[in-house]
Amino acid sequence: MxxxxxxxxxxxxxxxxxxxxxxxxxxxxxPRFVFSDFPLGNPTGKPYDLDMQRAxxxxxxxxxxxxxxxxxxxxxxxxxxxxxxxxxKVFSKxxxxxxxxxxxxxxxxxxxxxxxxxxxxx
Amino acid sequence: xAHVKYIDKTRAYYQAEGYDKPYSWAHFGQIPFTxxxxxxxxxxxxxxxxxxxxxxALRDAEAEGDDMRRLVYSLPTDAPVDQLYxxxxxxxxxATSLDDVDSYLxxxxxxxxxxxxxxxxxxxxxxxxxxxxSQRKTLTVxxxxxxxxxxxxxxxxxxxxxx
Numbered sequence: 001m002x003x004x005x006x007x008x009x010x011x012x013x014x015x016x017x018x019x020x021x022x023x024x025x026x027x028x029x030x031p032r033f034v035f036s037d038f039p040l041g042n043p044t045g046k047p048y049d050l051d052m053q054r055a056x057x058x059x060x061x062x063x064x065x066x067x068x069x070x071x072x073x074x075x076x077x078x079x080x081x082x083x084x085x086x087x088x089k090v091f092s093k094x095x096x097x098x099x100x101x102x103x104x105x106x107x108x109x110x111x112x113x114x115x116x117x118x119x120x121x122x
Numbered sequence: 123x124a125h126v127k128y129i130d131k132t133r134a135y136y137q138a139e140g141y142d143k144p145y146s147w148a149h150f151g152q153i154p155f156t157x158x159x160x161x162x163x164x165x166x167x168x169x170x171x172x173x174x175x176x177x178x179a180l181r182d183a184e185a186e187g188d189d190m191r192r193l194v195y196s197l198p199t200d201a202p203v204d205q206l207y208x209x210x211x212x213x214x215x216x217a218t219s220l221d222d223v224d225s226y227l228x229x230x231x232x233x234x235x236x237x238x239x240x241x242x243x244x245x246x247x248x249x250x251x252x253x254x255x256s257q258r259k260t261l262t263v264x265x266x267x268x269x270x271x272x273x274x275x276x277x278x279x280x281x282x283x284x285x
């Protein structure tokens with residue numbers, strides 16, 4: 001996603017990225033970034049909180065217009081919950097990132113991708 | 123409280139799973155920049171393109187098998203939001219859900235911004251890009267395809283949502 005933003009920007013289209021993985025997006029480096037300190041999944045606001053979603057989108061559009069330098073991050077002024085316990089077990093044995101079915105599909109895809117690459121299809 | 127360090131966490135996680143070579147996340151010394159002023163169009167007249175990693179699908183569409191090539195695809199931005207859903211498995215399923223489309227693909231809010239005259243229009247289609255292991259594929263296949271579609275749609279600025 002960050003690479004796509006960079007490509008668009010290199011070709012004359014101003015971009016703004018919305019995301020929840022601050023370290024990954026900033027490590028890559030994108031022109032404009034609205035960071036929400038939320039679990040992975042809801043980069044444009046909490047589910048069913050329409051006011052928050054609208055405000056976060058508004059932040060991004062404002063950033064699009066006002067950013068004067070690349071690599072500008074705006075932090076959305078919202079908390080996911082009063083305590084941050086949702087962060088404790090992210091990517092842990094207790095909470096495998098993918099469920100077994102998704103893991104199986106991921107491994108199948110990896111194999112299929114290797115095969116396509118070997119035949120020069122992709 | 124500090125944000126989650128996903129790079130460190132995933133490295134430790136996959137190492138414990140037996141993958142010994144850690145993933146090398148994309149990193150560049152320079153960041154490209156197109157100042158908004160350079161497009162010489164006020165936001166109220168801009169056509170906004172939308173890109174997401176949320177692997178959207180239409181509820182009533184005929185079920186298609188997974189595209190193993192995982193190429194960029196697009197769907198109409200005027201699709202009713204309640205007819206869209208995400209097929210993405212990689213998100214924090216312990217803490218949240220992808221049930222509310224506007225929490226990761228803000229189509230309803232963009233339409234409202236058009237109605238209010240804050241933005242000019244939304245592009246007729248949005249692009250789905252897969253989160254890929256291969257940076258080479260993203261750079262040489264996916265990103266150019268998104269650019270091609272956006273040029274075809276005469277997009278002025280782009281909003282990208284990373285799920």
